[in-house]
Amino acid sequence: MRVAAASGIQFVTTTLxxxxxxxxxxxxxxxxxxxxxxxxxxLGLGGSGTVDGGAGILRALGYRFWAADGQELAMTGADLSRVTKIDDRHVLPQLAEVSFISAADVTNPLTGPNGAAKIFGPQKGLPVAQIQVHDAALAHYMTVAAGAVSAHEGDGAAGGIGFALRYFLHARVCSGFQLLAEMSNLKTKVAQANLVISGEGQVDDQSFMGKVPIQLSQLAQAAGKSCYLLVGRQKGANETFAKQGVTAVLPIVDQVMTLDQAMAQGPANLERMADRLARIISQS
Known part of the structure; x- marks a missing residue:
């Protein structure tokens, strides 16, 4: 199950x-x-458009969140700073029989300089003026839940869902990439391939925090294979990506356009870039 299916960044708007x-x-x-x-x-922790510390998931499973004035909270991001009590008396009875695996490819903690709000908040639509405030709200929420703020690796994945799965649902945390790589025998397939093609909406400094395209390029590098990344946008120097096994980063947007236009024309843009790449490879 992937978080993006119901809580994905594709649902983010100026109001959502x-x-x-x-x-x-x-x-x-x-x-x-x-x-x-x-x-x-x-649960695959990728592509989320939320930064609620996983509180929404917990509510759906029967946890209840209360403010100091006795009001039950819906636990949107704006409610994180208001929660003073978390009630687990009405959780789904079958929950005790369920084991969870948290599949994530980022190691960021929930809060702090590398936390969910500061690193991932802006790309999910969190207003810049609210980043510091939201980081403090996540710290407050974590303190209410766990008694103190900790820097546990992976808690910040998918806007803090990593924390909720680990602390409340006792999930086993593993690398999503490694899990899929083992299930698909990916290392052998890369070794047998002529070249590797991957992609991402945007590659930037976050890509080096364990995200799939760079892990795949590192696997290709170890196998002596070329690796091309087809992306919506690139931030960062080509040399930095090359050190991680990326042969070339190829942005698919080939003309001036707005973000909305780029999203709407994504399939056509990708097809044109794939055609250009195929022609380059065939002549090499």
């Missing part, structure tokens, strides 16, 4: 930002799976 949204929809999907008999759930 992390301050107004949460991961409740992902929680409903988990609840439905459990009620249908699932007893092991692997």
């Amino acid at each position: 930002t992390p301050l107004a949204t949460n991961t409740y929809g992902t929680g409903l999907l988990i609840k439905d799976a459990i009620e249908r008999g699932a007893r092991q759930i692997i």
Whole structure:
């Protein structure tokens, strides 16, 4: 199950930002799976558009969150700083029988300079003026839940869902890339391939924090294979990517356009770049 299916960045708008949204929809999907008999759930922590510390998921599973004035909170991002009590008396009974695997490729903690709000908040639509405030709100939420703020690796994945899965649902944390690589025998397939092609909406400094395209390029590098990244946007020097095994980063946008236009024309842009790359490779 992938977080992006119900709580993805594709749903972010000027009004649907992390301050107004949460991961409740992902929680409903988990609840439905459990009620249908699932007893092991692997949750892929990627592509989220929320920064709620996973509180929405917990609400869908029966946890209740209260403010100091006795008001029950919906736990959107704006509610994180208001919570003073978390009640687990009404959690889904079957939850005790379910094991969770948190599949994430980032190691960021929930809060701090490398936390969910500061590193991932802006790309999810969190207003710049709110980043520091939201980081403090996440720290408050973590303190209410766990008694103190910690810098546990992976807690900041998918806007803090990593924390909720680890602390409340006792999830086993593993690398999403490594999990899929083992299941698909990826190392052998890369070794047998002529070249490797991957991609990302945007590659930047975050890409070097364990994200899939760079892990794949490192695998290609170890196998002596070329690796091309087809991306919507590149930030960072080519030399930096080359050191990680990337032969070339190829932005697919080939003319001046707005972000909305780039999103709408994404498939056509990607097809044109793939055609150009194929022609280059065929002549090399």
